[in-house]
Structure formats: structure tokens, C-alpha cells
Amino acid sequence: MTTTPKDGGQALIRALENEGVDLLFGLPGGAILPVYDPLIDSSIRHVLVRHEQGAGHMASGYAHATGRPGVAMVTSGPAATNIVTALCDAHLDSVPLVCITGQVPLGAIGTDAFQECDTTGITMSVTKHNFLVTDAQDIPRTIKEAFHIATTGRPGPVLVDIPKDIVDPNNPHSAMEWTDDVEMDLPGYHPNIEVDPAGIAAAADLMRAAERPVLYVGGGILKARAAEALRQLVEMTGIHVVTTLMARGAFPDSHELCLGMPGMHGNFTAVTAMQEADLLIALGARFDDRVTGRIDGFAPDARIIHIDIDGAELGKVLRPDIAIQGDCRLAVEALVADFSANGTGDADRSAWRSRISGWQERFPLAYEPWGPGQALKPQYVIERLRDLTPDDTIVASGVGQHQMWASQYWNFDHPYTWINSGGLGTMGYAIPAAIGAKAGMPDRMVWAVDGDGCFQMTAQELVTATVEGFPIKVALINNSYLGMVRQWQEMFYDERFSEVFLSKDVPDYKLWAQSMGCEGMRVDDPDEIDAAITKANEIDDRPVVIDFRVMAEEKVYPMVPAGATNWDLVVPPSQADLPR
Amino acid sequence: MNVAAPEYRYHTLVVTVENKAGVLARVAGLFARRGFNIESLAVAPTDDDLFSRLTIVVDIESAPLDQVVKQLDKLVNVVEIRELHPGYAVERELMIVTVEAEPHRRDELVEHLDRAGGKVLSVGTDSMMLSLVGPPKRIDEFENLLRPFGIVELQRTGRVALAALDGEH
Ligand SMILES: Cc1ncc(C[n+]2csc(CCOP(=O)(O)OP(=O)(O)O)c2C)c(N)n1
Numbered sequence: 001m002t003t004t005p006k007d008g009g010q011a012l013i014r015a016l017e018n019e020g021v022d023l024l025f026g027l028p029g030g031a032i033l034p035v036y037d038p039l040i041d042s043s044i045r046h047v048l049v050r051h052e053q054g055a056g057h058m059a060s061g062y063a064h065a066t067g068r069p070g071v072a073m074v075t076s077g078p079a080a081t082n083i084v085t086a087l088c089d090a091h092l093d094s095v096p097l098v099c100i101t102g103q104v105p106l107g108a109i110g111t112d113a114f115q116e117c118d119t120t121g122i123t124m125s126v127t128k129h130n131f132l133v134t135d136a137q138d139i140p141r142t143i144k145e146a147f148h149i150a151t152t153g154r155p156g157p158v159l160v161d162i163p164k165d166i167v168d169p170n171n172p173h174s175a176m177e178w179t180d181d182v183e184m185d186l187p188g189y190h191p192n193i194e195v196d197p198a199g200i201a202a203a204a205d206l207m208r209a210a211e212r213p214v215l216y217v218g219g220g221i222l223k224a225r226a227a228e229a230l231r232q233l234v235e236m237t238g239i240h241v242v243t244t245l246m247a248r249g250a251f252p253d254s255h256e257l258c259l260g261m262p263g264m265h266g267n268f269t270a271v272t273a274m275q276e277a278d279l280l281i282a283l284g285a286r287f288d289d290r291v292t293g294r295i296d297g298f299a300p301d302a303r304i305i306h307i308d309i310d311g312a313e314l315g316k317v318l319r320p321d322i323a324i325q326g327d328c329r330l331a332v333e334a335l336v337a338d339f340s341a342n343g344t345g346d347a348d349r350s351a352w353r354s355r356i357s358g359w360q361e362r363f364p365l366a367y368e369p370w371g372p373g374q375a376l377k378p379q380y381v382i383e384r385l386r387d388l389t390p391d392d393t394i395v396a397s398g399v400g401q402h403q404m405w406a407s408q409y410w411n412f413d414h415p416y417t418w419i420n421s422g423g424l425g426t427m428g429y430a431i432p433a434a435i436g437a438k439a440g441m442p443d444r445m446v447w448a449v450d451g452d453g454c455f456q457m458t459a460q461e462l463v464t465a466t467v468e469g470f471p472i473k474v475a476l477i478n479n480s481y482l483g484m485v486r487q488w489q490e491m492f493y494d495e496r497f498s499e500v501f502l503s504k505d506v507p508d509y510k511l512w513a514q515s516m517g518c519e520g521m522r523v524d525d526p527d528e529i530d531a532a533i534t535k536a537n538e539i540d541d542r543p544v545v546i547d548f549r550v551m552a553e554e555k556v557y558p559m560v561p562a563g564a565t566n567w568d569l570v571v572p573p574s575q576a577d578l579p580r
Numbered sequence: 581m582n583v584a585a586p587e588y589r590y591h592t593l594v595v596t597v598e599n600k601a602g603v604l605a606r607v608a609g610l611f612a613r614r615g616f617n618i619e620s621l622a623v624a625p626t627d628d629d630l631f632s633r634l635t636i637v638v639d640i641e642s643a644p645l646d647q648v649v650k651q652l653d654k655l656v657n658v659v660e661i662r663e664l665h666p667g668y669a670v671e672r673e674l675m676i677v678t679v680e681a682e683p684h685r686r687d688e689l690v691e692h693l694d695r696a697g698g699k700v701l702s703v704g705t706d707s708m709m710l711s712l713v714g715p716p717k718r719i720d721e722f723e724n725l726l727r728p729f730g731i732v733e734l735q736r737t738g739r740v741a742l743a744a745l746d747g748e749h
């Protein structure tokens with residue numbers, strides 16, 4: 001759009017352009033209609049979704065993959081409520097999003113008008129901040145503030161609710177005078193990124209002295225673009241690393257100091273090393289209950305250094321011995337500088353290293369091999385996918401057993417290659433998130449690893465993928481069950497299966513995929529897995545769905561039962577009798 | 581932001597917020613969502629009409645004070661938070677109350693009122709309306725004194741507070 005904006009609608013589009021927005025995921029409707037008109041003349045590409053939740057998750061996948069904020073635009077009422085799940089998801093996983101919602105005209109607010117809902121009220125607790133704009137003149141400033149808030153400090157979703165009359169050129173309320181320089185007015189928002197040097201020095205001292213230290217790396221490291229700095233720190237100090245579900249890829253899995261994922265379905269060695277540690281260095285992690293297990297039994301001997309951009313995380317769950325509020329990248333760089341200047345100490349860690357390699361030898365990830373007559377092993381499907389795709393493939397996942405197997409069995413050697421819903425655990429995340437990632441990174445191969453339950457929640461976005469030209473690939477780990485729930489019922493409810501069986505026959509995923517313009521395949525035989533994946537990898541003009549028929553009885557191991565401490569990690573039956 | 585050692589159960593936070601629609605809902609929503617208990621809450625504009633001031637008395641048995649402060653601080657519209665140490669704050673609250681007051685008990689009632697430093701706002705046939713301004717504890721005591729007379733209706737404002745001037749308690 002090149003002419004000077006004269007009304008709120010034009011100003012909104014121009015303000016988005018000025019923020020560098022290249023892609024907008026959305027779906028129009030009554031209240032947001034006036035904004036969709038100037039959009040036609042804009043450089044911004046709009047991706048028309050099939051459900052507003054999809055728009056939110058696409059924006060999230062885009063943000064994860066590119067590091068730039070994802071943007072979604074939807075209308076009022078039901079569209080706004082449809083995107084609430086995606087906002088909550090982004091809020092819990094600290095994903096920078098800006099969501100524009102239409103609203104009924106100012107004069108109609110509060111009258112229960114058609115498609116009116118209290119969008120800012122509903123989304124208050126699931127956004128980092130939200131705005132209801134009441135004057136067309138305020139639109140450029142508010143958009144600038146929204147992007148600033150979404151992307152600075154601890155990132156998160158910001159919603160901007162825009163009444164129709166202030167963007168409708170036929171309404172005098174929309175009149176505004178455009179100016180290129182708008183000042184933000186956020187007297188209460190001053191995120192601090194600087195780290196306290198005294199805290200860093202004290203942390204470095206503790207790290208030098210520790211005999212059993214573990215770096216507990218969370219999603220904040222990725223948000224801070226600190227993977228490179230982290231690698232330096234690790235190689236300098238020789239301290240082992242665990243990467244949480246939100247941080248997979250922040251440190252290469254194939255590095256000898258990487259212990260993998262901690263937590264409820266973490267690697268035995270990652271979980272146990274944290275339990276036995278004398279020092280945990282938490283970087284951009286939040287001591288989530290899925291990582292700590294029962295908190296009173298978590299890492300009993302460990303002193304704790306906690307570094308996070310969000311000061312409220314420090315002391316929220318556990319009292320750290322050293323708390324450092326600030327940007328994780330700056331903190332890690334400061335630690336590196338301290339070790340360069342003062343050395344890495346001479347603590348004797350040989351016993352610790354040998355215990356770790358003992359655990360690694362005795363307790364690798366493991367599953368029973370496939371036997372004739374059985375359906376596919378889901379873990380094996382993931383392993384083949386891992387081995388047959390390029391190293392920098394982006395993997396987006398749904399929520400359930402398939403998510404845990406993907407996180408466990410993939411080999412993440414690059415940051416920003418793993419995209420999943422960690423905090424909210426949103427079924428249906430994979431497909432739209434994969435589309436968003438592909439939209440942001442068109443040259444990269446993007447695979448969604450999805451469950452059959454999840455697939456049925458957001459599969460319609462494959463129509464979006466086909467029509468808009470985002471050739472993602474979907475590995476459907478189809479066990480005919482809400483498998484993760486089935487696993488809990490098997491293990492903790494005496495195998496009393498309640499409402500977890502989906503169906504063996506319907507839907508026909510291959511036909512469904514084909515009907516949405518995708519290549520559809522179905523694989524029942526282990527010998528067909530490689531060919532199917534290879535074929536999928538070669539298709540680049542449309543999305544692909546492979547329906548992998550996997551065993552329903554397979555369980556995710558290891559597992560810390562809910563309410564148990566991490567000492568009570570359940571290992572696969574083949575390892576049950578080994579000495580820990 | 582100055583966080584005192586939490587040796588008292590109730591702590592007073594004086595919170596300056598932007599004077600915008602919905603800010604009170606954000607604060608109240610935060611307390612509800614995180615399970616922080618509010619003992620009392622008073623809101624009023626400040627001398628600068630861009631800002632309002634909330635005086636929030638929080639019960640730190642529900643959550644550590646520094647969590648309450650840090651979570652509040654994350655609200656974009658919260659501009660400043662000051663914790664008034666219980667020993668170093670001047671706190672006031674206003675109560676107005678209608679008490680049953682048959683003519684033969686009025687002298688006794690007014691005696692209590694005078695001693696507490698309150699005022700008679702209005703007198704009816706069988707009742708009186710009184711007001712008292714004072715530190716919250718004095719208001720509590722006075723309320724207890726009135727109870728045997730029979731309280732018809734009572735309204736308290738919740739406390740407002742400022743930091744004490746040098747040395748004053
Ligand atoms: C929206 C939503 N509803 C319910 C759940 C609870 N839940 C967690 S995992 C799961 C099963 C997922 O089934 P599927 O997609 O088939 O994955 P599987 O576990 O079988 O691999 C359910 C129902 C959830 N996480 N999200």
C-alpha cells in the first residue's frame with residue numbers, strides 16, 4: 001500500500017507493513033471486513049485458514065521457525081473465541097504472536113450485539129497483554145506497542161481488538177491523520193535484559209566447584225537465540241546438558257555432553273542425572289511439574305542457579321541459591337567470559353562422568369522389536385523418518401504418545417527444528433504449526449508428526465496447505481486410539497479403557513487426504529515404510545499424508561507416574577531388573 | 581520496588597496503574613487466577629489523571645509476597661509498586677455504620693463514639709448513623725464495640741496508605 005492511509009483500516013494495514021509483517025493468517029467476517037479491503041492493495045500475503053484456531057497455531061509455527069512474531073487476524077465473536085486456544089497455547093509457551101480481532105462498533109459494545117463478545121475480557125488471562133482500541137488515531141501506536149510487547153522481555157501473544165466503526169471508511173469514526181513517527185506510550189513496561197555481574201560471578205564460582213553439575217536448558221534459550229553461546233559454554237566447562245521438551249535442538253543431541261530430554265518421559269540418564277546432581281543451572285526453564293515430578297523429591301542435593309528473563313519465574317516453584325533475571329544469551333555469554341578470564345576450576349568430575357556413561361549404557365531409549373503379524377512399531381517409524389529426512393528438517397508435533405516418541409527418537413542437532421505444544425498440550429497443534437513453519441521457511445522440509453486423535457481436530461487445515469501452496473508432510477502415527485490416555489488407563493486404571501478407542505476403519509485417512517488435495521498413502525508393513533517416506537520426500541507440489549498403522553498397545557517409556565518423584569521413573573520392561 | 585521481609589501476614593502494596601479501562605479487572609483477575617488472597621482493595625485517581633492508585637492489602641499466607649509483587653509487575657499497565665512495611669506505613673480506613681439506638685442507649689453509644697473520635701452522621705427514631713476514620717485496627721475495635729448494640733448496616737472502604745514520614749510510625 002503506497003498512498004497515505006486516511007482511515008483506521010488503511011492505517012492498520014500500513015502499521016502491520018511497517019512492522020515488517022509479510023504473512024498474515026486469518027479468516028474474514030463482519031466486524032473485520034473493512035480491514036480486508038485495504039489488504040488487497042498490501043504487500044502482505046494473507047493465508048486463508050479453515051478455522052481460526054488454525055490461524056493462531058500457524059502464526060505460532062511461523063514464529064517458532066523464523067523467530068519473527070506470527071500474526072493472525074480474525075473477526076469478532078465466534079472467531080475470537082475460536083482463536084482463544086491458540087492464544088493460551090502461545091502464552092504458556094512464550095511464543096510471540098500478534099492477534100487482531102474485529103469487534104462490533106463502539107456504540108454497540110455492551111449491548112449484546114450480533115457477534116459481540118468480550119474479547120479482551122476473555123483473553124486477558126491467556127495473553128501477555130491485550131488492547132481494545134477506541135480511536136482510529138490510536139491504531140498505529142497500538143500496533144507498534146503490540147509488536148514491542150509480544151517480542152521483548154519474555155515473549156508472548158498480544159491481542160488487539162478493533163471496533164468496526166474505527167476502521168470503516170464509511171463511518172466518520174474511522175477518520176485519522178497518518179504520521180510516520182508514532183511514539184509508544186507504555187509507562188509500565190520496561191523489560192530488563194541486563195544481567196547482574198555479581199550474580200554471574202557467583203554462578204560461575206558454584207559451577208567451578210560443582211562435582212555433579214547439570215545444565216537444565218529450557219525453551220528460553222531458544223527464545224533468546226542463545227544456542228551458539230550455550231554450545232561455547234558447554235564445551236568450555238564440560239558440563240552435561242538436558243534439553244526440555246521446549247528446548248529440543250537448543251543443544252545438539254549428537255553431542256557427547258547431551259543427555260537428552262528430562263521429565264515425565266525423559267531419558268533415564270537425563271532424569272537421573274538431574275536427581276543426583278549437586279548443581280542445576282536452569283537456563284530459560286521454569287521447573288514445570290512435567291520436568292520436576294513431585295517437587296519435594298526433586299533433585300534433593302542440588303543447589304540451584306536459575307537464570308530467566310522473567311523475574312517472576314525465579315522462586316515461583318523453587319527457591320534458587322542464585323537467581324539472575326535477564327536475557328539468557330547475555331547471561332550465557334557473561335558466564336563464558338568469566339570462565340575465559342578465571343578458568344573453569346579443577347573440580348573432580350571423573351566419578352560423575354563414569355556414572356553418567358554407566359546409565360547411558362544400561363538405560364538407553366528402548367522398545368521391543370517388531371514381530372511378524374504385528375502392526376508397525378511407532379518408534380521405528382519415527383526412527384526411519386529421522387534417518388531418511390534432511391538433517392535440518394523441521395518437525396512439528398501434536399500431543400500424545402506420538403509427540404513423546406518424536407521428541408525422544410528424533411535426533412535434534414539444530415535449533416528451531418522442533419515445534420510443539422509443551423505448556424498447554426494442545427491436540428491438533430501439529431498440522432497448522434507445520435503450515436506456519438513452512439510458510440516462514442519455504443526452503444526447508446517440514447514434517448508434522450501427528451496422532452490420529454489430533455489429526456481429526458485440525459486436519460481441515462490441509463485444505464489451506466493445498467490451496468495456499470504449503471507442501472508439508474504428515475506422518476500420521478495411527479494407533480486407532482487416544483493413545484496417551486489409553487496408556488494411563490492401562491497403567492493406572494487397571495486396564496479399564498474408557499472412551500479412548502477411536503476406530504480402526506473410519507475415517508479413511510488416505511481418501512480424506514486425497515479429498516483435500518494431498519497425496520495420501522497408507523503403510524501397514526514395516527518393509528513399506530522407507531519407500532513411503534522416500535516418495536513423500538520427493539513430492540514438493542502438494543502436501544502428503546502417510547497413514548502409518550501402528551500398534552495400539554505400545555507405551556511411552558520411561559515414565560514418571562503422575563504424583564511420583566523422579567526416583568520412581570518406570571523404565572521399559574527389558575530394563576526393569578537392571579541396577580540403577 | 582522495595583520488598584520487606586515478610587514477617588507480617590498482611591502487607592500493603594501501593595500500586596500505581598495507568599488510568600485505563602479494564603486495569604482493575606486485570607489486577608483482580610491476576611489475583612484470582614494465581615490464588616493470591618486480597619484482604620482489602622481501594623482504588624482512586626491520583627493527582628495525575630493519567631494514573632490511578634490501588635492500595636492492596638495482601639495475605640501472604642496465600643503466596644509469597646515477592647511472587648505477588650513480581651506477577652503484578654508483569655501487568656503492562658502497572659507502573660509502580662511500593663510495599664509499605666507494616667511498621668512504617670500510615671494507614672487509614674473509613675467506616676460508616678447504622679446502629680440500633682433506642683433513646684435510652686444513645687448516651688452510651690455517643691460516649692464510645694467520642695472516645696474513638698467518630699462522628700454522628702444522622703439520627704433516626706431507633707437508630708443512628710455514625711462514621712469513623714482511623715487505622716484499620718481501631719476500626720475493628722470500634723466495630724466490635726458496636727456489635728452488642730445491633731448493627732443494621734455497615735460499610736468499610738478498605739484501607740488506603742502512604743509511607744510514614746521520617747521516623748514516624
Ligand atoms: C484439545 C485436547 N483435548 C484433550 C487432550 C487430552 N489428551 C492428551 S493426549 C490425548 C490423546 C491424543 O491422541 P492421538 O492424537 O491419537 O495421539 P496418541 O497419544 O495416540 O499418539 C488426549 C485426548 C489434549 N491434550 N488436548
Ligand SMILES: [Mg+2]
Binds near residue numbers: 480482
Ligand atoms: Mg492415537
